[in-house]
Amino acid sequence: MKPWYAVVVAPNEPDGGAMVSRIPSFLHPVAGRPLIWHSVNSILGQERPPEEVLVVTPPEFGGDHFQDLSVRVRTLDLDSVRGEDPSGLGLPETRIVVTHASAGIEGEPLERLLGSEEGAWLGGREGEVVATLTDWSGFSALLDADQPFATAADRVEPSARLHETPGVFQVHTRADLAVAHRRIRDGLVRSLMTAGVTFLLPETVMVDVDVRIGRDTMIYPGVAIEGQSTVGEETVVGPGCRIIDSWIGSGVELKGWNYIANTSVRNRAILEPYVRRGFD
Numbered sequence: 001m002k003p004w005y006a007v008v009v010a011p012n013e014p015d016g017g018a019m020v021s022r023i024p025s026f027l028h029p030v031a032g033r034p035l036i037w038h039s040v041n042s043i044l045g046q047e048r049p050p051e052e053v054l055v056v057t058p059p060e061f062g063g064d065h066f067q068d069l070s071v072r073v074r075t076l077d078l079d080s081v082r083g084e085d086p087s088g089l090g091l092p093e094t095r096i097v098v099t100h101a102s103a104g105i106e107g108e109p110l111e112r113l114l115g116s117e118e119g120a121w122l123g124g125r126e127g128e129v130v131a132t133l134t135d136w137s138g139f140s141a142l143l144d145a146d147q148p149f150a151t152a153a154d155r156v157e158p159s160a161r162l163h164e165t166p167g168v169f170q171v172h173t174r175a176d177l178a179v180a181h182r183r184i185r186d187g188l189v190r191s192l193m194t195a196g197v198t199f200l201l202p203e204t205v206m207v208d209v210d211v212r213i214g215r216d217t218m219i220y221p222g223v224a225i226e227g228q229s230t231v232g233e234e235t236v237v238g239p240g241c242r243i244i245d246s247w248i249g250s251g252v253e254l255k256g257w258n259y260i261a262n263t264s265v266r267n268r269a270i271l272e273p274y275v276r277r278g279f280d
Contacts, residue, residue, distance in 0.1 A: 002095060004114060006043045006050040010036060010057040010101035018173045024058075025171050026101035031184050032208030032227060035171060036101040038184055040066060040073060043099065045107050046114075050097070057101070099131035104180060106167030119160045124170040129156055131168070214250060232267065246278060 013024045021028070026036040040053055053073045055066070066073035097113060099105060105113075109122055113133050121132035171177050188209065189202045196215030199205055206224040207213075213225070214233030222240045225231065229243050232250030237243070240257040248260070249267035256273045263278030265271065 003051050004095045004097060006040075006053045007096055007098045008036065008039055008043070008053060008055045008101050009098060010055065012058050019177070020174075025177075028171070028177055030177070030181055031188060031206075032210055035177075035180065037066065037209075038180070039099065039101055039103055042104045042106060043097070043110065046110060055101070096134055097131055098134055100129075100170055102171040103130045104169050104183065105131055109162070109167045112162055116162065117160075119157055121156050121161055122168050123161050124168060128170065130170050132156060220256070238273070244278075 010024065010026045013019075017025075019025050019028070026039070027034045029035075030038055036055070040055065043050060043053060053066075055073060055075045057075060057077070066075075095114070095118065097110070103124070105122065110131070113120055113122055113131060116133055118133055118135060122130045124130045169176070169179060169183065171180050185206060186202075188207050188211075189199055189205060192207065192213055193199060193202070195213075197213045198216075198218045200219065201221035204221040204223075205219055206226070208226050208229070210228050211225045211230075213219070213231045214235065216233055217231055217235045217237070219225075219237050220239040220241075223237050224242045225237075226243065227245035229246050229248070231237065231243070231248040232252065234250055235248060235252040236254065237248075238254050238256030238258070241254050242259050242261075244261040246260045246262060247264040248254070249265055249269065251268040252265055253270045254260075254265075255271060258271050258274070259276045259278075260271075261278040265277060271277070
């Protein structure tokens with residue numbers, strides 16, 4: 001596959017909007033990270049990731065969300081990039097995948113897009129453009145609009161859409177955000193199960209991106225493990241527990257409905273139901 005670059009566009013959004021929020025859709029937290037982090041991370045899940053990711057954002061957005069990712073991520077001001085000669089951004093003439101900051105693209109659809117001709121695009125369930133394969137002129141056209149991507153369907157060829165791409169989603173509403181939560185959570189839980197963790201009812205459990213759980217640990221239904229939490233090996237986390245930014249040792253038994261925040265629990269400790277540890 002030829003080298004390629006990714007551009008993630010985070011457009012200005014009206015206050016309120018479909019999310020009824022002061023926060024742009026791409027900054028809403030999902031599994032401990034803003035949605036835009038997941039958008040970038042999904043692009044990096046390819047067998048051959050992009051040479052670089054450009055994140056084009058409103059000027060008030062900070063660029064410190066991507067320091068732990070495996071490729072260079074450059075954050076550029078949306079308003080300033082509109083007036084730039086694309087060649088001045090320091091990228092060669094090459095193929096570019098342009099995607100929306102509140103979108104997620106799983107591996108197979110993106111591979112299909114990269115294997116297509118320029119102009120091919122992926123659409124969401126409402127037919128909106130989620131990602132397109134283009135060159136710099138196509139990238140510039142997307143940024144010319146007052147609301148990039150909002151009217152992108154007017155600037156793509158309908159027949160170039162790649163259909164049957166269930167691994168594509170975009171967040172417009174709170175209902176879409178719930179779907180994104182579920183998809184991302186399912187992926188995190190699958191990875192932990194592959195690593196030797198048992199989930200008795202995985203669809204009821206919440207885990208964040210930075211959570212680490214040791215093998216042969218058993219997680220009961222209704223558990224939430226958040227932030228920079230670590231759970232050791234051969235531990236039992238009973239039903240309804242919530243663990244936030246804490247270290248739980250190995251061989252621990254949390255009997256259920258325990259609230260543990262910003263603290264540690266020693267190896268082989270036993271906490272009776274409803275016992276709290278740590279600070280809010």
